[in-house]
Amino acid sequence: MGDCIVAEDLWKTHVRRGVFGRTRVEALRGVSVSVQKGRTLGIVGESGAGKSTLARALLYLDPPDRGTVRFGEVELGSISARRLRRLRSRFQIVFQDPNSSLNPRLSIGASIEEALVDRIRSRPERRDRVGQLLAQVGLSPDDRTRVPHEFSGGQRQRIGIARALAANPELLVLDEPVSSLDVSIQAQILNLLLDLKDQLDLTYLFISHDLNVVSFLSDDIAVMTEGCIVERGPTEQLLRSPTEAYTRKLFEDTPVFHDTRLRYNEQWRSKP
Amino acid sequence: MVSFVARRAGRLALTVLLISTLVFFLLRVLPGDPAEVVAGVEASEAELDEIRTRLGTDRPVAVQYVNWLVDLARLDFGESFFSSRPVRVLILERLPVTLLLAGLAFSFSLVVAIPLGVMSAVRRGTLIDYVGIVYSQLGMAIPGFWLGILLLLVFSVKLGLVPLFGADGFAHFILPALALGVSRSAVLVRIVRNSTLQELDREYVLTAESKGLAERTIRYRHLLRNALLPVITIAGIQLGYMLGGTIIIEQVFSLPGLGRLFLSGIYDRDFPVIQASVIFLAVVFSLLNFIADVLYSVANPRIRVG
Amino acid sequence: MSHSSENSNALLRIIDLSVSFGEGRARLRAVRNVSLDVLDREIHALVGESGAGKSVTARAIPGLWPHTAHLESGAVYYRDTELSSRSREQLRSFRGAKIGMVFQDPGRHLNPSLPMGRQVSEPMEEHLGLSRGAARARALRLLKLVELSDARRVLRSYPHELSGGMKQRALIAMAISCGPGLLIADEPTTALDATVQGQILSLLRRLRDQLDMGILFVSHDFGVVQAVADRISVMYAGGIVESAPAELLFQGPLHPYTDLLISAIPEPHKRGSRLRSVPGAAPDPRLSYSGCPFYARCPLARDICARVAPPLVEHAPGHYAACHFADELRKRDSVHG
Numbered sequence: 001m002g003d004c005i006v007a008e009d010l011w012k013t014h015v016r017r018g019v020f021g022r023t024r025v026e027a028l029r030g031v032s033v034s035v036q037k038g039r040t041l042g043i044v045g046e047s048g049a050g051k052s053t054l055a056r057a058l059l060y061l062d063p064p065d066r067g068t069v070r071f072g073e074v075e076l077g078s079i080s081a082r083r084l085r086r087l088r089s090r091f092q093i094v095f096q097d098p099n100s101s102l103n104p105r106l107s108i109g110a111s112i113e114e115a116l117v118d119r120i121r122s123r124p125e126r127r128d129r130v131g132q133l134l135a136q137v138g139l140s141p142d143d144r145t146r147v148p149h150e151f152s153g154g155q156r157q158r159i160g161i162a163r164a165l166a167a168n169p170e171l172l173v174l175d176e177p178v179s180s181l182d183v184s185i186q187a188q189i190l191n192l193l194l195d196l197k198d199q200l201d202l203t204y205l206f207i208s209h210d211l212n213v214v215s216f217l218s219d220d221i222a223v224m225t226e227g228c229i230v231e232r233g234p235t236e237q238l239l240r241s242p243t244e245a246y247t248r249k250l251f252e253d254t255p256v257f258h259d260t261r262l263r264y265n266e267q268w269r270s271k272p
Numbered sequence: 273m274v275s276f277v278a279r280r281a282g283r284l285a286l287t288v289l290l291i292s293t294l295v296f297f298l299l300r301v302l303p304g305d306p307a308e309v310v311a312g313v314e315a316s317e318a319e320l321d322e323i324r325t326r327l328g329t330d331r332p333v334a335v336q337y338v339n340w341l342v343d344l345a346r347l348d349f350g351e352s353f354f355s356s357r358p359v360r361v362l363i364l365e366r367l368p369v370t371l372l373l374a375g376l377a378f379s380f381s382l383v384v385a386i387p388l389g390v391m392s393a394v395r396r397g398t399l400i401d402y403v404g405i406v407y408s409q410l411g412m413a414i415p416g417f418w419l420g421i422l423l424l425l426v427f428s429v430k431l432g433l434v435p436l437f438g439a440d441g442f443a444h445f446i447l448p449a450l451a452l453g454v455s456r457s458a459v460l461v462r463i464v465r466n467s468t469l470q471e472l473d474r475e476y477v478l479t480a481e482s483k484g485l486a487e488r489t490i491r492y493r494h495l496l497r498n499a500l501l502p503v504i505t506i507a508g509i510q511l512g513y514m515l516g517g518t519i520i521i522e523q524v525f526s527l528p529g530l531g532r533l534f535l536s537g538i539y540d541r542d543f544p545v546i547q548a549s550v551i552f553l554a555v556v557f558s559l560l561n562f563i564a565d566v567l568y569s570v571a572n573p574r575i576r577v578g
Numbered sequence: 579m580s581h582s583s584e585n586s587n588a589l590l591r592i593i594d595l596s597v598s599f600g601e602g603r604a605r606l607r608a609v610r611n612v613s614l615d616v617l618d619r620e621i622h623a624l625v626g627e628s629g630a631g632k633s634v635t636a637r638a639i640p641g642l643w644p645h646t647a648h649l650e651s652g653a654v655y656y657r658d659t660e661l662s663s664r665s666r667e668q669l670r671s672f673r674g675a676k677i678g679m680v681f682q683d684p685g686r687h688l689n690p691s692l693p694m695g696r697q698v699s700e701p702m703e704e705h706l707g708l709s710r711g712a713a714r715a716r717a718l719r720l721l722k723l724v725e726l727s728d729a730r731r732v733l734r735s736y737p738h739e740l741s742g743g744m745k746q747r748a749l750i751a752m753a754i755s756c757g758p759g760l761l762i763a764d765e766p767t768t769a770l771d772a773t774v775q776g777q778i779l780s781l782l783r784r785l786r787d788q789l790d791m792g793i794l795f796v797s798h799d800f801g802v803v804q805a806v807a808d809r810i811s812v813m814y815a816g817g818i819v820e821s822a823p824a825e826l827l828f829q830g831p832l833h834p835y836t837d838l839l840i841s842a843i844p845e846p847h848k849r850g851s852r853l854r855s856v857p858g859a860a861p862d863p864r865l866s867y868s869g870c871p872f873y874a875r876c877p878l879a880r881d882i883c884a885r886v887a888p889p890l891v892e893h894a895p896g897h898y899a900a901c902h903f904a905d906e907l908r909k910r911d912s913v914h915g
Binding site for chain 3: 474
């Protein structure tokens with residue numbers, strides 16, 4: 001399988017203006033990363049490691065200062081703003097707080113429809129598609145007339161996912177999508193993400209600080225700290241034998257839950 | 273810290289230059305010839321010309337402006353058109369009266385507003401809170417000059433407790449300071465109350481409680497420190513406004529302060545007096561803001577100046 | 579009754595505690611008939627999802643429930659002293675002295691405009707009658723005890739000058755400064771970075787050993803709880819549904835909610851298949867119901883569950899569960915063994 005997205009040597013510096021001067025923060029320091037079509041790459045790291053900056057740089061929401069991002073055959077830095085906008089439908093992002101992408105005054109149906117205006121001309125068809133999307137994420141098509149605050153946190157995240165899916169993307173960047181959810185709700189969303197990936201042949205870039213979540217969902221894991229990816233590998237291999245000092249420290253010091261009922265599940269151990 | 277002060281000083285100089293330029297040209301554009309005021313209504317055209325030459329108002333405006341700027345740079349504010357005395361002396365003579373008035377009003381405002389605002393927030397919904405709310409509503413609604421006249425009528429005319437006019441004793445300043453301070457303290461009560469209410473909900477108050485500290489300790493050692501931070505900045509601006517407010521209050525109470533000097537300057541088209549007064553007010557206003565900012569950064573460790 | 583009846587030498591004993599917010603129709607029952615014990619030197623974790631009533635329970639112990647809440651019933655004993663009948667002011671001599679508290683977000687829980695030294699010494703001046711100087715000297719030793727390397731500098735610092743982990747260590751130093759018998763830690767690692775979490779947890783365990791404290795540890799995070807707890811009580815909809823020694827609970831949960839919740843936590847062993855998840859959502863805390871609060875979501879539910887609320891009963895030594903069919907789960911677990 002080919003690569004869905006390839007980034008090479010990304011650099012990004014944030015300048016923060018304070019009361020008495022400005023400080024520069026190097027958020028990305030030469031990050032190269034790629035995600036193969038149909039796979040899930042998990043990016044794990046502590047807060048301030050540069051995970052979210054990487055996500056925004058990859059999608060050119062916040063273009064990198066230096067470096068290249070290739071999506072399929074297209075280099076994002078070399079195309080016009082208009083073409084970039086059109087290309088955007090093929091890669092979408094889901095945030096931790098779905099409220100940030102939903103207009104609180106707009107019904108959720110209208111919010112999702114917004115993302116469809118360019119692609120579907122006829123209104124009734126658009127409506128149908130909205131209903132279909134809501135059903136796809138486990139909501140009822142009748143929910144379309146309600147506004148975001150009428151929904152629970154888990155439901156809002158479903159709406160955020162539906163909105164991202166409206167554009168028929170190939171790549172979904174998931175930036176801490178389950179971090180503020182309770183365990184039981186989190187499991188529902190993770191299951192939804194698994195199902196959608198199968199149904200729609202999606203590629204995921206999954207960002208989280210939660211080792212449990214990342215290692216459950218990802219085929220490969222990249223460990224980020226201080227603006228760099230220090231180690232990357234297939235999930236099982238990386239968890240079993242990390243080579244970098246930081247990765248070892250991260251795995252050892254992070255309280256990770258183990259379902260002790262599964263601890264001796266040899267079936268998993270023998271998997272490639 | 274040095275660069276901070278330098279930046280602020282630069283900004284102050286720029287402000288003064290802009291304001292003084294604006295005032296200078298505004299005065300020259302507005303109708304009214306100083307010479308006519310100085311000479312009186314019956315003066316002949318020749319007399320007027322002579323006076324204009326003496327005052328320098330016959331020269332082109334640009335020349336007047338440059339001359340004035342050069343003098344200003346040497347801190348020479350010129351002479352009053354009307355009394356021919358140096359403006360600097362006039363201002364220094366009047367300054368103590370205004371400073372005393374504004375200082376008293378400011379102290380009154382703080383002394384009333386801080387305890388009332390804090391208590392009002394801490395004992396939310398009780399009588400004291402009600403008093404605080406009513407005071408701030410009324411205080412903001414009543415204009416200072418009207419309150420001044422009312423105070424004069426009640427305390428001087430009817431009760432005779434305080435002398436009516438004059439500025440030779442402390443007693444003369446009590447009523448004007450009240451008239452000036454009430455509306456400002458009314459605003460401040462509100463700000464202190466809101467700020468305290470906000471701080472009451474902060475988690476560190478819970479921590480202080482979990483340490484078993486007495487309510488008083490929590491209030492005075494923990495809460496007040498943070499609740500009064502925004503008050504510093506606002507109080508600085510308010511003191512500036514009070515200096516402006518003295519113009520009217522001095523008029524009501526016939527106090528010979530800067531405000532009256534300024535006002536009579538306007539009546540008399542006494543350009544040097546007006547210009548100097550405006551510059552003076554602008555400088556004081558900026559300085560007060562600067563002092564408030566420095567105090568704020570001293571009181572707030574999070575933005576302490578490096 | 580719960581296990582509380584047997585351990586009469588408990589450090590902390592909560593009996594039948596109920597706390598609610600508001601009145602009449604809007605009355606929200608946050609804590610419903612909770613009973614639990616914390617033994618000497620025990621780390622007892624109170625775990626559950628948001629809204630389960632963990633924090634309200636924990637804060638009710640030293641009388642720090644929100645001003646809008648009221649105690650409906652129940653008793654709280656610290657050793658032999660009953661606390662719940664005392665006023666907030668009367669409980670002041672317990673708070674900080676015998677019961678220390680650590681909170682979730684150390685940045686918000688420290689006073690931003692007081693130097694750390696002041697904040698750490700305060701309780702010692704208040705409760706131990708130490709002079710400023712003596713309290714400060716002890717504060718320095720405490721900061722070293724919580725493994726703050728540059729203790730002298732920390733003493734002079736303001737909170738914003740310290741990292742999250744340092745702030746939490748300082749907050750812990752503050753909470754243990756008067757040698758409390760009980761430490762209440764309310765989500766103490768939730769706001770911290772992953773690697774710092776582990777350090778704080780081992781610090782708490784070490785302090786428990788060194789200072790002979792019991793710790794009531796509130797958390798929503800099973801990973802954290804697994805790393806730190808001796809005993810775990812699981813809360814759901816305001817009540818305790820299961821309580822057991824940590825290992826027993828994770829090996830064979832006896833309440834379907836615990837069982838599902840543990841299964842719902844993602845981890846590498848569960849890769850490749852969907853997670854078991856708890857369907858639906860927790861009941862509205864304003865509702866009153868006679869049956870089991872988990873009834874609507876429970877895979878084992880039968881008629882009796884809708885009518886009769888199951889009491890918290892000991893099904894195995896030290897293992898309590900509030901489920902009519904706990905024994906079925908036990909049998910199933912032993913089969914899977």
